[in-house]
Amino acid sequence: MLERVVAFFNFRDKVRKSLILFERRSYVKEELPESNLIDCSLGQNPFGFPKELLKEIDLGAIGIGGYPDPYHLRLRKALVERWGGLFKEDDVFIGAGSMGCLEKINKALMREGVTVLGYLPQFTEYISEVEALGGVYDSIMLDESDGFRFNSEKLLSKLSKEHILVYIDNPNNPTGQVIPIDEIRLIVERAMRLDVVVIVDEAYGDFMDDENSALTLNYPNLIVIRSFSKGFGLAGLRVGYAVIKGEEVKEFYRKVNLPFEVSSISEEIAIKALKYKSFVEESRVLIRKIKEEMIASLQRKGFCLSYTHLDVPIFLLWQKGINLYDYFRERGILCVKGCDFLGLDSSFVRVRVPPQIESFLERVGFGF
Structure with a gap:
C-alpha cells in the first residue's frame, strides 16, 4: 500500500501571481x-x-502505433481546398480544438497587466484564460433592452492602443447572433491602425454563411479561429485551426506552437468530414x-x-x-x-x- 508523504512544501510562492486569487469561470461542470x-x-x-464517416475510417490503415504528422500537412491542404484558396497552407495552424489555438495566442501575448478588449456576454473560457495568465479583460456590456445585440460603435469607442488585442466571437456565444462581416472589417481596420491584434473566434462559424466569415478578409493583425466541434459534430476529436495571414504574427505563433497537436485518427476523420458540407x-x-x-x-x-x-x-x-x-x-x-x-x-x-x-x-x- 502506498503511503502519502505529508510534509510542508511551499508551491504557492512559485506560481504566477495572477493565479493566487484567480477563480476559473466555466460552464463546463464535473x-x-x-x-x-x-x-x-x-x-x-x-x-x-455525418454517420457515413464511420464507414470510411480504417484504423489499421491510419497507423495508430506511430506518431501523427507533426504539422498536419494533409489537413492543412484539405482546409485550403475547402475554402477555395482564401488562404495558403502556410497560414493554417492546427490545434486541440479552437481553445487549443486560443491558448497558443495567449501564450505569445499574455503577461501580467496587459489588457484585452471584448464585450459581454461572451465565451467564458477565453475570458478565464486571459485572467489566469495575468491579463485584464476590458469589456463593454451589450444592452439587455436591445436583446444584447452587438454594438460595433460602442466597442470602437473603447478601443485604444492600450489594448493588446480585441476578442470577438462570431457567432456570439451565448446569444447565437451573427455579427455582419462589414462590422468585423471596421473593427479590424481600426485595430490595425492602433497596432492591436484582433481574434475572431468562429467556433460556431459553420452555422453562418461562408461569405460572412472573417477568413474572407486580408489583414496582418487578424487571427481567425475555427473548429470541427460544432457544425461537423466532432467535439470528441478536439480539432480546431487558426488562420493567420500576417507574416509577423505567424512567426511568433510558430515559436509557441507544438507538434502533434491532434491524433492521427482525429486528423483523418477531420479531413474526411470536410466532404460532408x-x-x-x-x-x-x-x-x-x-x-x-x-x-x-x-x-x-x-x-x-x-x-x-x-x-x-x-x-x-x-x-x-x-x-x-x-x-x-x-x-x-x-x-x-x-x-x-x-x-x-x-x-x-x-x-x-x-x-x-x-x-x-x-x-x-x-x-x-
Missing part, C-alpha cells in the same frame, strides 16, 4: 447528468456527426425550424430572448426574479447557467436547440 434529462447545454450540433447545411435547416418554434413558444410563456440568428443552435433566455437554470432542471432540461457568463446572473440560461422539440415543449408547458 458532473454526470441524469439519463432522463433533455440536454440543451454544451454547444454542439444537436444532430451529431451538405450535412452541415441540412443541420442548419433543421435547427432553423426547431429554433423558430422554440422561440415562439417561449415568448408566449413570457420569457425574454436575446437577439439571435435562427441557424445557430444556441440562444440566451431570461426571466427576472427566478433561478432559470433550476426552473429548467426541475422540468428535466439541462441548460447552461447564466451566472457562468460574466455580466449575467441566475435569471439567465443559455439554451442549445435539442434534436426533437416535442419533449422540450411538453416539459416547459407547465406554469411557473
